[in-house]
Amino acid sequence: MPSPINTTLLIIGGGPGGYVAAIRAAQLGVPTVLVEGATPGGTCLNIGCIPSKALIHVAEQFHALQGYAGDSELGLRVQAPELDLARSVAWKDAIVKRLTGGVATLLKRHKVTVVQGWAHIVDGKTVDVSSDAVKGKAGAPQRIRCEHLLLATGSEPVALPFMPFGGKVISSTEALSPAALPDSLAIVGAGYIGLELGTVYRKLGVKVDVVEAQDRILPAYDADLTKPVEASLKALGVGLHLHTKVLGLSEDGKGIRIQPPKSEEHVLAADQVLVAVGRKPCSRGFGLSSLVLDMNGLAVRVDDRCRTSMKGVWAIGDLTGEPMLAHRAMAQGECVAEQVAGQTRRFMPQAIPAVCFTDPEVVTAGLSPEQAAKEGVDAIEGVFPLAANGRAMTLGSTDGFVRVVARRDNHLIVGWQAVGRGVSEFAAAFGQSIEMGARLEDVGHTIHAHPTQGEAIQEAALRALGEAIHI
Amino acid sequence: MGIHIIKMPDIGEGIAEVELAEWHVQVGDAVVEDQVLADVMTDKATVQVPSPVHGRVVALGGKAGDVMAVGTELIRLEVEGAGNEDTVAAAPASRAGVASGAAASAEPSADSAAAALAESAETVVKQTQVPARMAAPAASASPAPSGNGRGPQHSAFHTPARAEGQRPLASPAVRRRAWDLGITLQYVPGTGPAGRITHGDLDAWLARDRNETSHRTTASLYTAHSEETQVPVVGLRRKIAQKMQESKRHIPHFAYVEETDVTELESLRARLNALHGTERGKLTLLPFLVRALVLALRDFPQINARYDDEAGVVTRYGAVHLGIAAQTPSGLMVPVVHHAETLDLWSCASEISRLADAARQGKAARDELTGSTITITSLGPLGGIVSTPIINWPEVAIVGINRVVERPVFQGNQIVARKLMNLSSSFDHRVVDGMDAAEFIQCIRRYLECPALLFVE
Numbered sequence: 001m002p003s004p005i006n007t008t009l010l011i012i013g014g015g016p017g018g019y020v021a022a023i024r025a026a027q028l029g030v031p032t033v034l035v036e037g038a039t040p041g042g043t044c045l046n047i048g049c050i051p052s053k054a055l056i057h058v059a060e061q062f063h064a065l066q067g068y069a070g071d072s073e074l075g076l077r078v079q080a081p082e083l084d085l086a087r088s089v090a091w092k093d094a095i096v097k098r099l100t101g102g103v104a105t106l107l108k109r110h111k112v113t114v115v116q117g118w119a120h121i122v123d124g125k126t127v128d129v130s131s132d133a134v135k136g137k138a139g140a141p142q143r144i145r146c147e148h149l150l151l152a153t154g155s156e157p158v159a160l161p162f163m164p165f166g167g168k169v170i171s172s173t174e175a176l177s178p179a180a181l182p183d184s185l186a187i188v189g190a191g192y193i194g195l196e197l198g199t200v201y202r203k204l205g206v207k208v209d210v211v212e213a214q215d216r217i218l219p220a221y222d223a224d225l226t227k228p229v230e231a232s233l234k235a236l237g238v239g240l241h242l243h244t245k246v247l248g249l250s251e252d253g254k255g256i257r258i259q260p261p262k263s264e265e266h267v268l269a270a271d272q273v274l275v276a277v278g279r280k281p282c283s284r285g286f287g288l289s290s291l292v293l294d295m296n297g298l299a300v301r302v303d304d305r306c307r308t309s310m311k312g313v314w315a316i317g318d319l320t321g322e323p324m325l326a327h328r329a330m331a332q333g334e335c336v337a338e339q340v341a342g343q344t345r346r347f348m349p350q351a352i353p354a355v356c357f358t359d360p361e362v363v364t365a366g367l368s369p370e371q372a373a374k375e376g377v378d379a380i381e382g383v384f385p386l387a388a389n390g391r392a393m394t395l396g397s398t399d400g401f402v403r404v405v406a407r408r409d410n411h412l413i414v415g416w417q418a419v420g421r422g423v424s425e426f427a428a429a430f431g432q433s434i435e436m437g438a439r440l441e442d443v444g445h446t447i448h449a450h451p452t453q454g455e456a457i458q459e460a461a462l463r464a465l466g467e468a469i470h471i
Numbered sequence: 472m473g474i475h476i477i478k479m480p481d482i483g484e485g486i487a488e489v490e491l492a493e494w495h496v497q498v499g500d501a502v503v504e505d506q507v508l509a510d511v512m513t514d515k516a517t518v519q520v521p522s523p524v525h526g527r528v529v530a531l532g533g534k535a536g537d538v539m540a541v542g543t544e545l546i547r548l549e550v551e552g553a554g555n556e557d558t559v560a561a562a563p564a565s566r567a568g569v570a571s572g573a574a575a576s577a578e579p580s581a582d583s584a585a586a587a588l589a590e591s592a593e594t595v596v597k598q599t600q601v602p603a604r605m606a607a608p609a610a611s612a613s614p615a616p617s618g619n620g621r622g623p624q625h626s627a628f629h630t631p632a633r634a635e636g637q638r639p640l641a642s643p644a645v646r647r648r649a650w651d652l653g654i655t656l657q658y659v660p661g662t663g664p665a666g667r668i669t670h671g672d673l674d675a676w677l678a679r680d681r682n683e684t685s686h687r688t689t690a691s692l693y694t695a696h697s698e699e700t701q702v703p704v705v706g707l708r709r710k711i712a713q714k715m716q717e718s719k720r721h722i723p724h725f726a727y728v729e730e731t732d733v734t735e736l737e738s739l740r741a742r743l744n745a746l747h748g749t750e751r752g753k754l755t756l757l758p759f760l761v762r763a764l765v766l767a768l769r770d771f772p773q774i775n776a777r778y779d780d781e782a783g784v785v786t787r788y789g790a791v792h793l794g795i796a797a798q799t800p801s802g803l804m805v806p807v808v809h810h811a812e813t814l815d816l817w818s819c820a821s822e823i824s825r826l827a828d829a830a831r832q833g834k835a836a837r838d839e840l841t842g843s844t845i846t847i848t849s850l851g852p853l854g855g856i857v858s859t860p861i862i863n864w865p866e867v868a869i870v871g872i873n874r875v876v877e878r879p880v881f882q883g884n885q886i887v888a889r890k891l892m893n894l895s896s897s898f899d900h901r902v903v904d905g906m907d908a909a910e911f912i913q914c915i916r917r918y919l920e921c922p923a924l925l926f927v928e
Contacts, residue, residue: 124481124541287555290476290478290555291478292477310480343651344650344653346646346650412640412665435642436643437641437667
């Protein structure tokens with residue numbers, strides 16, 4: 001057995017939570033070891049946020065070009081565009097490689113010891129790392145002893161037990177690296193993952209059907225926000241099967257059996273089936289259960305300092321449950337690193353923005369009107385449609401709106417929602433105004449540059465005050 | 472069949488060791504999930520450790536009463552499937568049946584929350600009663616950390632600036648600064664828009680304690696002093712602290728106080744000092760008390776003793792090695808008059824003063840500071856009315872004398888002036904009965920009230 005490594009902070013998992021924690025801890029002079037079995041960057045950089053955004057861009061460009069082929073309003077005319085899928089995927093892979101390489105460089109520059117391999121928890125202060133994924137085949141495991149153990153193992157796609165991954169049933173991971181496009185794709189689950197990828201495939205010319213058990217798409221968002229997305233999906237020709245159960249693969253293997261509401265079960269033909277019913281924390285298979293930590297289902301339970309129920313053992317990111325968002329994991333990672341360095345920190349954000357990169361995009365931060373009502377906040381709201389925004393018109397994307405939710409008594413902003421093309425970037429303004437404790441007047445009386453879509457933010461705040469100009 | 476090992480859980484912040492209070496199972500018992508396996512105890516709470524699995528007990532990691540480190544093996548269960556000794560394949564395997572059963576009816580849904588729900592049908596280890604500190608993010612309402620020596624007062628003396636459950640409104644920079652300063656924002660009034668706490672509000676809050684002090688003092692002639700001095704407890708002081716703590720921790724003290732009429736003793740002492748004071752030295756009360764003690768101990772050998780409570784043995788001594796509690800510049804010391812039973816009044820007096828001087832000058836030899844079998848304590852004129860002396864562990868008794876006061880006393884039908892002094896004593900009640908102790912003190916009293924007896928063999 002190689003001689004054990006002793007360190008102060010040991011991080012299991014090199015995703016956005018783990019690598020940020022490692023860099024921050026190293027900046028603060030904490031001896032840090034990071035264990036990662038695959039490429040650094042985790043789901044986000046390798047098989048999640050980044051590659052999906054790259055493919056969305058490809059699909060958007062392709063779709064726009066197709067729109068210009070023939071007769072376009074803009075007065076452009078192009079030959080029918082062609083797709084070189086292999087090259088598109090290679091371009092996406094190059095971005096991923098550049099980013100993961102960047103993370104590796106940052107870790108190295110900050111003198112974080114990166115141990116390649118799969119961790120197995122021996123106890124709350126000891127971890128064995130085997131360099132081979134297949135246990136037993138590898139040489140002797142590397143033992144690492146630490147004062148603080150940070151669990152950042154992330155999450156993985158949930159499989160349907162009656163339709164496990166394999167063959168034509170794929171997860172988002174496979175969907176992000178297609179060797180060839182199927183003629184038809186059935187997507188189980190109309191959450192953001194299913195709809196983002198569905199839109200990509202549809203725009204690239206695949207026949208796409210989305211099956212959702214609930215009665216609307218993006219069930220996590222309020223109905224007003226999802227309407228423009230639904231309209232857009234329909235316009236793209238995506239088949240939406242709401243309130244419909246998936247029963248399994250058809251016997252001939254040519255599709256999936258579905259059960260629509262109030263009608264007969266039938267087979268929905270599909271060359272491939274993308275199961276996107278959610279993600280679950282990776283809390284199994286590396287000895288975590290031996291620590292007997294308090295759990296929330298599969299998620300490790302943490303308090304407002306990201307402490308687990310065992311002293312000196314911390315957990316961040318998707319492993320700790322919803323919301324499973326990279327930027328939450330990063331903030332938690334910093335929070336833990338600073339505490340390990342002796343600082344007093346809490347993970348108590350006012351808002352964690354969430355973005356859905358459908359077409360149009362959906363962005364939220366803080367409370368929706370319904371959530372505010374549920375929390376007993378007497379709230380007012382202001383909605384400003386992008387149809388009344390000059391910049392949105394010049395971008396040819398007037399579907400959507402910006403909505404602000406504020407307390408009636410003191411106009412403190414408690415939430416923002418927006419749907420529209422390119423509104424994901426609003427997350428910065430939304431998050432900042434809520435964290436700073438801005439009131440409607442603060443945003444309404446800040447000069448926003450003209451002509452930008454951001455003016456809709458200002459106008460929404462003004463409208464809540466009854467002072468909107470352009471509507 | 473596999474082996475499932477359960478380790479001693481971390482049941483509280485900062486606690487590294489836990490006492491195993493009671494086993495609820497034995498080797499060979501079949502246990503079901505959630506069945507309580509053991510009670511474990513810290514100085515704060517007793518917590519039940521439930522079984523996360525079905526299985527059969529193969530081995531126990533300790534016996535009731537053992538103190539075990541957190542994370543050590545508590546119990547070993549034989550379970551269906553692979554167990555967790557080799558965790559890689561274990562957990563999913565034993566649960567596959569449950570998982571598929573629960574998820575088969577699950578409808579496809581986009582949200583991972585729904586997925587987590589389906590998964591939650593799987594059993595996950597539950598730790599009952601443990602997570603006191605996991606309670607709620609309402610932790611901001613709890614007392615502020617006292618990192619700067621100022622913290623706790625805030626919560627104790629200041630009412631919250633906002634309703635319970637209402638989160639303080641502050642920008643990220645203000646929040647971070649508050650954490651660094653150890654200030655709980657819940658208590659800081661916000662003057663910004665919508666009650667937002669600004670950097671200025673933090674400054675005002677920091678200045679608040681200083682201001683409160685200066686408010687009081689502006690109308691006063693006297694300066695307020697708020698400095699704190701930290702005196703490390705080291706050396707002799709630490710020794711004294713340890714000794715006192717040990718004594719109080721080990722010994723159930725029993726205190727007994729009796730009033731003694733020392734009029735005759737005092738007149739004898741005055742006479743002896745007038746007769747021999749110049750050439751033999753002046754006598755204090757102490758040598759008389761020593762003599763009385765020596766004589767009384769002949770009848771009460773159980774009091775001139777040391778109790779080794781670990782071995783369960785009381786050693787009684789023929790010799791009276793008398794500890795004399797003495798104040799020295801560096802603290803309390805107890806020089807020992809060895810073989811006090813061999814000394815007459817003057818040799819006893821000179822030995823006491825020699826030892827006291829040696830102790831004060833730090834010149835006392837090690838022998839002169841150890842080996843006592845019983846101890847006397849006297850604060851002289853500062854003796855007070857009553858004291859409750861701490862026994863010089865592992866001895867079993869200590870006798871103190873209080874101030875001599877002249878008081879009117881009935882004698883027959885007359886009120887006469889008498890000199891009275893209290894004897895304050897403590898005994899180790901484990902080995903000295905109250906009756907014996909009282910009789911012992913009464914015996915000393917008899918000698919002191921009728922000093923002629925001191926010289927009758």
